[in-house]
Amino acid sequence: MIQTIDFHVPELESMKVYPKPLYFLGNSKLLKRPKISIVGTRHPIHYTKMYTAELARKLSLAGVCIVSGGAQGVDGMAHQSAGVHNTIMVAGTGLDIRYPSIHQNLISEIEKEGLVLSQFEVGQPSLKWNFPVRNELVVALGDALVVTQADLKSGTMHSIEFALKMQKPIYVLPHRLGESAGTEHLLTQGLATPLYDIDAFVSLFGKSDFICNDDFLIYCDTHPLYHEAVEKFAGKVFEYECLGKIKVENGRIKRI
Template sequence: MSPNERRAWLKLARTETVGPVAFAHLIDRFGDAEAALAALPDLARNAGRSVIPPSDAAIDRELAAGETLGARLLCSGELTFPPLLAAVDPPPPVLWARGNAELLVRPTVAIVGARVASASAQGFARGMAAELGAAGLVIVSGLARGIDKSAHEGALRTGTVAVLGGGVDDIYPAENTALYGQIVESGCVVSENEPGRKAVARDFPRRNRIISGLSRAVVVVEAEIRSGSLITARLAAEQGREVLAVPGSPLDPRARGANDLIRQGAALCEGADDVLRALEGLSGLREPEHPYRGAPSDPDEALRERIYALLSPTPAPIDEIVRACAAPASLVFAALVELSIAGRCELAPGGMASRI
């Protein structure tokens, strides 16, 4: 991309109502970010609202902040973007990377688990990360307490990637500041958010989606039944990744989540050899087919309002909305994108839509 194209890509990605789903559709529909930005006002107006992209000054500030940190901006339309993450439907439009970004194109495995983990589980995660690293794999995790921290520590010498919920400089928890510095020095820290941003609760499911998206397999080591690690495992399964879980004692509530994953079909993991065997049997990942791309024309107001009337606060599959409308799938999706840009509906990865 040229510098102007990269700025437009970032500006479109930072437009408040343009999420990853809408972003991917706009690029498919208009060909590039500059054309999509030019079309935004009309698309939002069609759906009954206005939308204002961030100012050039705001984009300049973000680019300058990244440069000050020595971070690289990776755009999903570029060859430098991590290939596994680019195959996620849809990928995050942009990624900031601080450290050795070359690790993002090497074979990767995620190790995640409980923040308040047992000493034995932390030791297991640290040792397995070291063994997998010695076998040539890069370890991905989320820089949280417990299992995440242990996995990063085990892979410091061979390569590890930390995915953050806030900006690429948002160290959370603060007790991992020294570890963060070591990862920047010898590994890589990534985030889809702008430098300087502090993480909020809604950022962590998106972070988990990047952890699984960067990885060919996800290993869960200790997780309670409502753990965020189980969200990562579910996302990994949806993305076609291998999911493994380390069994634990039924007397320890921290093992219930991992044990339940095994009950649901996750591969049992007792060590690095199980992960390596799972990777040997994993077929090549490819970009999933997207039935809604390439809208042939603009949806009319009557169709948009008919679709909006079908939405509710409870997310519904877009395929069901298409069936209820009896309209071409590409037109229905184009109308949903316009409603999303106007702030009237929310599009979620996995083909779901809901009314706001």
């Protein structure tokens, strides 16, 4: 059932106008967790996919909730890699609409186990001027903004503008020349910090007692499909199930 947030969220004071009402589906307690916003292109290269996934996964395991906008590409990868139970998706539509359609299943899972937010009333479609509104909320919620890949003329650059106005720290993945013109521009202007060491970054924002170095358990925190986990890790699935470290629910593996 769609509800409205009934408590004050201090991070949202950085927005031009504090959002009221703010609609939600899911676990509103995630708003009280440490949070990092991760955004980027809808068409990431393999390098970006790999490190976006690693970053979101390790931050999540260190007790940090991942915030993004649910879009195709970097956004969806950030949500999925964090684990649907530890991510906040900010929608650019009313919460009766799961947009984009390519992420309908992912959004449904976040609604059940994570948190989906929107400033838009039920029935509001995906209009182009909705997305700057969404982007401002994504940026405001995070203690920092991470941009893993961006073109110069893109919605991601609007998110960066919000971060600069809010004086949020901005971090970017370092790319080869020509791969990510938006983040290259930020670095040349001294507006962002390059993210050379993911573990060091995680230690800045996460809690050390949360950090896990077991690759299989890290993978299980993304709630993978059982058959995919067996293909990827073979004997470890059975071993860890016997040890009581994981369980299988509805065809997916979950960490205990």
